Amino acid sequence: MEILKINEDEIGKLIPLYRHYTSEKNFPRLSDKKIQEIWDQVQKNPCITYFIGEEDSKIIASCILTITPSFIRGGDGYGFLEHVVVHRDYRRNGYGKAIVNHVLNFAWDKKCTEVMLLSGSANERAHKMYKKIGFDMLRKKGFIIYSSRDQK
Amino acid sequence: MEILKINEDEIGKLIPLYRHYTSEKNFPRLSDKKIQEIWDQVQKNPCITYFIGEEDSKIIASCILTITPSFIRGGDGYGFLEHVVVHRDYRRNGYGKAIVNHVLNFAWDKKCTEVMLLSGSANERAHKMYKKIGFDMLRKKGFIIYSSRDQK
Numbered sequence: 001m002e003i004l005k006i007n008e009d010e011i012g013k014l015i016p017l018y019r020h021y022t023s024e025k026n027f028p029r030l031s032d033k034k035i036q037e038i039w040d041q042v043q044k045n046p047c048i049t050y051f052i053g054e055e056d057s058k059i060i061a062s063c064i065l066t067i068t069p070s071f072i073r074g075g076d077g078y079g080f081l082e083h084v085v086v087h088r089d090y091r092r093n094g095y096g097k098a099i100v101n102h103v104l105n106f107a108w109d110k111k112c113t114e115v116m117l118l119s120g121s122a123n124e125r126a127h128k129m130y131k132k133i134g135f136d137m138l139r140k141k142g143f144i145i146y147s148s149r150d151q152k
Numbered sequence: 153m154e155i156l157k158i159n160e161d162e163i164g165k166l167i168p169l170y171r172h173y174t175s176e177k178n179f180p181r182l183s184d185k186k187i188q189e190i191w192d193q194v195q196k197n198p199c200i201t202y203f204i205g206e207e208d209s210k211i212i213a214s215c216i217l218t219i220t221p222s223f224i225r226g227g228d229g230y231g232f233l234e235h236v237v238v239h240r241d242y243r244r245n246g247y248g249k250a251i252v253n254h255v256l257n258f259a260w261d262k263k264c265t266e267v268m269l270l271s272g273s274a275n276e277r278a279h280k281m282y283k284k285i286g287f288d289m290l291r292k293k294g295f296i297i298y299s300s301r302d303q304k
Contacts, residue, residue, distance in 0.1 A: 011223075014223070015223050018223060018224055021224070022224055022225075026224055026225050027224060027225075028225075028226055030223065030226070030227050034227050035223065035227075037227075038221045038222070038223060038227045041198070041199070041221040042221050045197065045198075045199055045221075046193070046197075047193070047197055047199065047200065047218075048199065048220055048221070064220060064222065066199075066218055066220045066232065068200055068216060068218045068232070068234065069190045069193040069194050069197075069200070070190070070216065070234070070235060071163075071166070071167050071170060071182065071187065071190060072170055072173070072174055072178055072179060072235065073174075073178050073179075073180075074180055074182070075182050075186050075187070075189075075190045078234060080218065080220070080232045080268075082220065082222070082230060083222060083224065104297065107299075108299050108300075111299070112299060113298065113299050114296055114297065114298045114299065115296070115297050116232075116270050116294065116295065116296045117294075117295045118268050118270070118292035118293065118294055118295070119292060119293050119295060120291065120292060120293075121290060121291055121292060121293055127293060127295075130295045133297070134297050135295040135296060135297045136295065136296050136297065137293055137294070137295050138273060139272070139273055139294075139296055140270035140271060140272060140273060140294035140295075140296050141270065141271050141272075141273055141279060141289055141293075141294050142268065142269075142270055142289070142291075142292035142293050142294030142295075143268065143269045143270070143271060143279075143282045143287040143288065143289050143292075143294075144266055144267070144268045144287060144288050144291055144292050145256065145266065145267050145285070145286050145287045145288065146265065146266045147259075147260050147263070147264060147265050147266065148260075
């Protein structure tokens with residue numbers, strides 16, 4: 001699997017991958033205009049990076065790293081990793097671990113001080129993977145609140 | 153307490169507040185140049201907002217909200233809240249709750265779909281506050297990994 005930062009012309013291939021990540025109800029169809037707006041914000045933001053993993057000319061994995069500059073721990077910022085997804089047909093092959101490790105190396109190269117993420121409580125396979133990579137799952141508790149507008 | 157987005161001339165007052173948030177070893181002195189670099193990155197980034205709460209002409213609370221645009225849940229992005237701090241002398245007065253609620257309203261106004269955070273496992277007072285505000289602490293687990301360069 002080759003891991004890259006996403007290019008604009010691959011957004012159309014990324015979006016269907018999210019069907020392997022979240023339920024249909026969380027996945028309303030976006031207009032081309034809205035997709036372009038989102039991409040424009042992502043692309044021009046130096047703190048946000050969308051990564052993809054390609055195999056067989058397909059996008060089979062993806063995640064997003066956001067690094068927020070902060071005045072603590074030397075000032076190079078903390079990372080938050082989200083939307084970590086591997087295509088269903090390619091799971092249990094180490095692709096998740098590979099893309100997360102790649103992103104961590106990217107973060108450490110940027111002198112990022114720590115990377116955090118939240119993972120669904122029932123997703124024990126993912127927890128095992130994150131632990132294996134070196135994440136601590138006891139040190140912090142995860143909290144989430146949804147906009148009342150949104151389906152949970 | 154008045155809650156505002158921070159201005160450049162208040163950075164010098166914010167940094168000492170972080171002594172109420174993290175231990176001395178995580179708080180190396182930053183050069184003026186480095187502080188300016190961090191602030192420049194924060195200020196020009198439309199996805200990052202530093203909030204402060206002022207009382208008695210002092211900054212007594214602060215937190216950072218980062219909203220990452222995403223193609224899921226309609227495209228308006230997910231929020232991550234970090235460095236939530238209240239000055240020691242002003243705790244147990246509802247200031248933490250007030251600043252977090254303010255930031256959530258800001259996030260919902262931006263059509264942000266969800267706000268996530270991690271909180272130290274032992275910090276039961278904070279957990280109680282987040283639950284009271286409406287955060288779910290069972291749905292997700294929190295994971296963190298530190299740069300090997302950093303003290304934990």
